Amino acid sequence: MILFPSKPSIVACSAVAGPVESKSVFYSYFDSVSEDERWGQKTNEQGHSKMIQEACDIVMKKADLKNLDVDFFLSGDLVNQMTPTNFAARELAISFIGLFSACATSVSSVIIASLLTEVGASRFAIAGAASQHNAIERQFRYPLDYGAQKPATAQWTVTAAGYALIGKHDPKLPSVVAATVGKVVDYGEVSPFHMGGAMAPAAYDTITSHLKKRHQKITDYDLIMTGDLGKIGLKILKAMFAQTDATQEELEVFRDAGAEYYGEDEAFQSGASGAGCSASVYFSYIEQQMKTGRYKRVLLVATGALLSPMSFQQGETIPCTAHAIEITME
Amino acid sequence: MDPQEYQQIEQQNTPPTPYLKNCLKAFLVGGIICAIGQAITFLYMIFFDFTDKTAGNATVATMVFIAMILTGLGLYRKLGAFAGAGSAVPVTGFGNAVVSAAIEGKTEGWVLGVGGNMFKLAGSVILFGVGSAFFIALIKLILVSMGVVEW
Amino acid sequence: MIVFYSFLFAFIVGGIICVIGQLLMDVGKLTPGHTLVILVVSGAILDGLGLYEPLIDFAGAGATVPITSFGNSLTHGALAEAEKHGWVGVLTGMFEVTSSGISAAIVFGFIAALIFKPKGKAN
Amino acid sequence: MKKLAAIVLIPLFLIGCSSEQTIQVAGITTDEEKRAEIESLIRDKKDVYTGTAIMAEDEVLIAIQVNPWVGFKEQKVEKELQKEIEEKYPELNVLVSSDFKMHWETQKLLEEEDEKKVTDEVKKLKDLAKEET
Numbered sequence: 093m094i095l096f097p098s099k100p101s102i103v104a105c106s107a108v109a110g111p112v113e114s115k116s117v118f119y120s121y122f123d124s125v126s127e128d129e130r131w132g133q134k135t136n137e138q139g140h141s142k143m144i145q146e147a148c149d150i151v152m153k154k155a156d157l158k159n160l161d162v163d164f165f166l167s168g169d170l171v172n173q174m175t176p177t178n179f180a181a182r183e184l185a186i187s188f189i190g191l192f193s194a195c196a197t198s199v200s201s202v203i204i205a206s207l208l209t210e211v212g213a214s215r216f217a218i219a220g221a222a223s224q225h226n227a228i229e230r231q232f233r234y235p236l237d238y239g240a241q242k243p244a245t246a247q248w249t250v251t252a253a254g255y256a257l258i259g260k261h262d263p264k265l266p267s268v269v270a271a272t273v274g275k276v277v278d279y280g281e282v283s284p285f286h287m288g289g290a291m292a293p294a295a296y297d298t299i300t301s302h303l304k305k306r307h308q309k310i311t312d313y314d315l316i317m318t319g320d321l322g323k324i325g326l327k328i329l330k331a332m333f334a335q336t337d338a339t340q341e342e343l344e345v346f347r348d349a350g351a352e353y354y355g356e357d358e359a360f361q362s363g364a365s366g367a368g369c370s371a372s373v374y375f376s377y378i379e380q381q382m383k384t385g386r387y388k389r390v391l392l393v394a395t396g397a398l399l400s401p402m403s404f405q406q407g408e409t410i411p412c413t414a415h416a417i418e419i420t421m422e
Numbered sequence: 423m424d425p426q427e428y429q430q431i432e433q434q435n436t437p438p439t440p441y442l443k444n445c446l447k448a449f450l451v452g453g454i455i456c457a458i459g460q461a462i463t464f465l466y467m468i469f470f471d472f473t474d475k476t477a478g479n480a481t482v483a484t485m486v487f488i489a490m491i492l493t494g495l496g497l498y499r500k501l502g503a504f505a506g507a508g509s510a511v512p513v514t515g516f517g518n519a520v521v522s523a524a525i526e527g528k529t530e531g532w533v534l535g536v537g538g539n540m541f542k543l544a545g546s547v548i549l550f551g552v553g554s555a556f557f558i559a560l561i562k563l564i565l566v567s568m569g570v571v572e573w
Numbered sequence: 574m575i576v577f578y579s580f581l582f583a584f585i586v587g588g589i590i591c592v593i594g595q596l597l598m599d600v601g602k603l604t605p606g607h608t609l610v611i612l613v614v615s616g617a618i619l620d621g622l623g624l625y626e627p628l629i630d631f632a633g634a635g636a637t638v639p640i641t642s643f644g645n646s647l648t649h650g651a652l653a654e655a656e657k658h659g660w661v662g663v664l665t666g667m668f669e670v671t672s673s674g675i676s677a678a679i680v681f682g683f684i685a686a687l688i689f690k691p692k693g694k695a696n
Numbered sequence: 697m698k699k700l701a702a703i704v705l706i707p708l709f710l711i712g713c714s715s716e717q718t719i720q721v722a723g724i725t726t727d728e729e730k731r732a733e734i735e736s737l738i739r740d741k742k743d744v745y746t747g748t749a750i751m752a753e754d755e756v757l758i759a760i761q762v763n764p765w766v767g768f769k770e771q772k773v774e775k776e777l778q779k780e781i782e783e784k785y786p787e788l789n790v791l792v793s794s795d796f797k798m799h800w801e802t803q804k805l806l807e808e809e810d811e812k813k814v815t816d817e818v819k820k821l822k823d824l825a826k827e828e829t
Contacts, residue, residue: 135529136691226691230526236691237493237522238543239502239509240605241444241598244437279425281432289432293423327435332423335431439599448595449588452639456587457580459634464576464796473797476827478629478637478646479673485638486677494689507594510605511612512587512638513674517681519605524682526691536686540679546606548675551613551643552667558621559651559663573656575745578764579796627768630794 093305099267100209102419103216103259106150107376108143109368110251112225116364117355121376122252123150129226129251140169140176140224145183147253148218155257157216162186164217166204167255168197170228170367177222186218194396195320196274197221198254198371199415203271205258206417215259220375222253223366232284232401245286247322247350247365254371256379263422266382270418272302276398278411284404287365288325288350291395294412295321296332298393302416310342314387317378318414319370319394320350322362349373370394382421389420444506451501451508459485459512482513489517494525519543579633586628586635609640616644620652646672717744722806723751730785734758737780743773748802752815756781756790757822759798770794793825 107122110129119125124146130139131146144167152162165186169177174190181188193200201219208214226236228249234240261267277297281290295318303310310316310333321329326348333343353364353373374392381387395414404410463481466472472480492498498518501509509515520540527539541548565571590612597608616639619625625645629636636642654666721735731751738747738758743766749758760777762770771794778792801821808814 137529230691234543235519235522235526235539237496237499237518237525239493239498239500239505239515239518239522241503241506241510243439279428279432286436289436292432293428296423324436328432331431331435332428335423335427441596441599444599445592445595448591452591452594453584453588453635456632456635456638457584459587459638460580460583463634463637464579467797467800471797471824473824473827474633474795477797478642481634481637482642482672482674483677486674486681490681490685494685505591507598507605507608508588508591510609511591511594511640513640513642514638515605516609516640516643516674517678520678520682521685522691524686525689528686528690532686536683540682543606544678547609547613547640547643550610551617551647551672554614554617554644555647555651556663556667558617558648559655559666562621562652563655563660563663573652575761575764575796575799578767582764582767626771630770631764631767 093302094203094207094271094273096206096210096268096270098210099261099269099420100206100258101260101262101265101267102375102379103257103262103265104151104154105254105256105375105379106147106154107252107254107372108147108150109253109372110143110225113250113252113372115355115357116250116353118353118373118377121380122372123147123376129224136224136226136230137171137176138179140171140222140227141179143224143251143253144169144177144180144222147220147222147255148180148184151218151255151257155216155259157257159185162216162218162257163214164189164205164208166191166201166217166219167221168192168201168367169222169224170194171231176224176227193394193413193415194398195221195223195365195367195370196394196396196413196415197367198319198374199271199392199394199417200273202256202258202268202417203273203415205256206268206271209258209260217258218255219258220253220255221367221371223249223251223368225249225251225366228366242361243283243285244361245283245288245322245324246361247287247320247363248354248360249366250353250364250369250372252366252368252372254368254373254375256375266379266419266421268417269420270302270306272298272305272416274298274414274416276411276413278409280409282404282407282409284399284410286324287320287397287410288322288362289328290397290410291321291412291414292325292328292332294414295329295393295395298414298416299391302391302418306418310338310345313345313389313391313418315347315390316345317374317390317392318346318348318350319392319396320363320365321348321395322365323348323351324362326351367396378419382419385421387421389418392417392419447504448506448508448511451505452511455485455509455512455514485512485514486517489514490521493518493521498522516544516547582632583635583638586632587639588635590635590639590641612639612641613644616641617648618644620645620648643672643674718746719744720747720806721749721751723749733784734781737784738777741773741777743769744777746799748799748806750802750805750814750818752811752818754787754789755815755818755822756788757798757802757818758790758792759802760792760794761796761799762794791822791825795825798825
């Protein structure tokens with residue numbers, strides 16, 4: 093667990109999403125929703141990159157900053173070698189470190205940004221993650237138009253980007269006070285269509301470790317929100333806590349961004365997933381809810397499945413990780 | 423919590439695969455696709471000089487053509503999500519696999535993208551089809567020359 | 574009446590082959606790729622045993638439309654050549670075997686790439 | 697659901713239980729005896745459901761359709777019948793086909809009066825039946 097005594101603040105946030113995400117229950121919290129899933133570009137990957145740029149531009153504009161005022165850009169995505177993020181960084185011209193924690197990148201980037209702020213190396217740092225459905229689906233699963241039957245546990249990779257601008261502490265803003273960098277946990281799940289089941293143990297591990305080291309109970313938090321476990325993954329996570337004698341009241345604290353993302357629409361099966369899933373919810377809805385005072389103290393636990401299409405074909409199990417940040421609002 | 427204990431929890435909370443429902447859907451859709459194939463075969467025989475034997479190829483080609491249109495319009499994906507093997511097992515499913523991979527590869531260019539990706543999914547079907555045909559012909563030839571079976 | 578039966582048996586046999594595929598995927602936990610390969614090889618073996626042609630006579634499109642017919646038509650070509658030319662035929666037969674499905678898929682795949690764009694909509 | 701079952705099941709019984717055969721032989725330049733013989737040969741095949749023979753001088757085309765329930769025997773029956781007729785009438789150029797196309801076309805030829813047209817058509821159909829792909 094890492095403590096941030098200087099409490100770096102989330103100065104501004106931005107969330108940009110694609111056309112399918114207009115069905116999201118978080119739609120109204122997004123800053124911009126594109127009607128074109130390629131953002132007017134020729135390829136999905138270029139569109140992905142454009143989406144990241146747009147989200148970064150918005151977050152800088154909100155804080156009234158220019159590229160030169162930002163010291164670090166910390167981000168990642170799921171495409172091979174993270175080219176969309178790398179290419180976006182090329183346009184942004186900000187010192188950049190690419191991070192890969194699969195769908196947990198939204199939080200791991202904030203952890204690094206907070207550390208850099210804590211040690212005084214950074215005045216402002218942009219942290220976040222993004223994913224574009226078409227680019228990722230074709231890489232990890234089947235071609236988009238291939239008619240494959242997906243089980244009820246399958247999740248829909250979102251087209252969305254979420255970025256937070258981390259700066260020095262400001263008592264009027266939500267601030268990062270602690271974080272837990274997750275271990276890699278593997279309970280032997282092999283199906284790439286059951287990410288929730290693969291990632292739930294990682295989330296469980298990170299949450300229990302964070303609570304233990306912080307000497308806190310579940311109910312000390314207004315909300316513990318996991319990233320993209322999906323409806324079934326969230327159920328499994330709750331069942332794990334129920335096993336260790338968590339009360340109903342405690343279980344009510346848990347929510348999952350992926351499970352709620354598309355509401356009850358059955359076309360999306362277990363819910364949403366992807367690096368942009370947690371990022372676009374944490375850095376829009378959660379931030380705004382904290383600013384309005386609805387939540388005073390939340391634990392954001394982004395989960396990531398660390399597989400590649402090749403590792404799956406080689407018969408490897410799916411190792412997973414989860415990173416947590418504790419955010420408070422005074 | 424050990425992995426075994428976890429697997430139990432996971433299984434309890436994962437909805438079971440609806441075997442019967444899936445099979446029923448596969449049966450209906452697969453059956454309908456084959457019945458459509460039969461209709462196309464008859465049409466070829468009635469309106470053109472095709473026989474049972476020769477109409478087969480024309481039918482398969484026509485079915486693949488229909489699969490191309492449905493794939494391009496994004497409809498085959500929906501059919502596949504509903505029917506599972508019902509739409510994957512008929513040749514239309516093979517067509518869908520080739521066409522969807524070809525469309526998707528377009529952004530990487532005609533040679534590396536379309537050409538290189540076209541058989542990403544369907545290539546193994548061709549490999550094992552041709553490979554098994556070779557070995558079966560070989561085995562049968564050996565058996566025939568040994569006098570075990572006749573052609 | 575014969576026509577009616579052609580449709581009925583095509584429907585039933587085609588449906589059953591698809592159910593076998595579905596069971597391989599659901600119960601056998603195989604990917605669609607593995608399932609299709611198993612079916613193609615089964616079709617080839619059935620033809621080697623001389624059982625696939627009678628099935629086609631019985632079910633018509635119910636046997637020619639499922640992917641199993643690939644294995645059948647490829648094996649059929651190879652066997653015919655082997656019968657005619659013996660050992661050489663097994664080799665040369667491989668260059669003559671055809672499956673209209675493969676050629677059609679190549680041609681139409683190319684055409685589709687010319688005119689369509691991939692779509693990423695949920696429903 | 698019941699209605700659907702009825703639609704599917706009734707025809708099953710119609711054909712499944714009856715062994716009634718429809719054998720039609722049409723010939724223009726052949727004698728009655730041969731015609732009757734061929735008809736009875738076809739009729740002897742119990743699996744044959746419809747048989748249509750068109751005789752044009754020495755060219756004989758016999759299109760058969762077996763009972764759909766034993767459809768898988770189609771080629772066996774076809775070969776047997778071919779052999780039997782060839783043995784009995786070595787002078788005739790016979791082709792027995794179980795192809796649906798042949799059934800269809802011979803049905804049309806039954807009505808045809810023009811001798812030359814029948815002969816040409818029979819030759820054409822025989823060529824067609826021999827095509828492999």
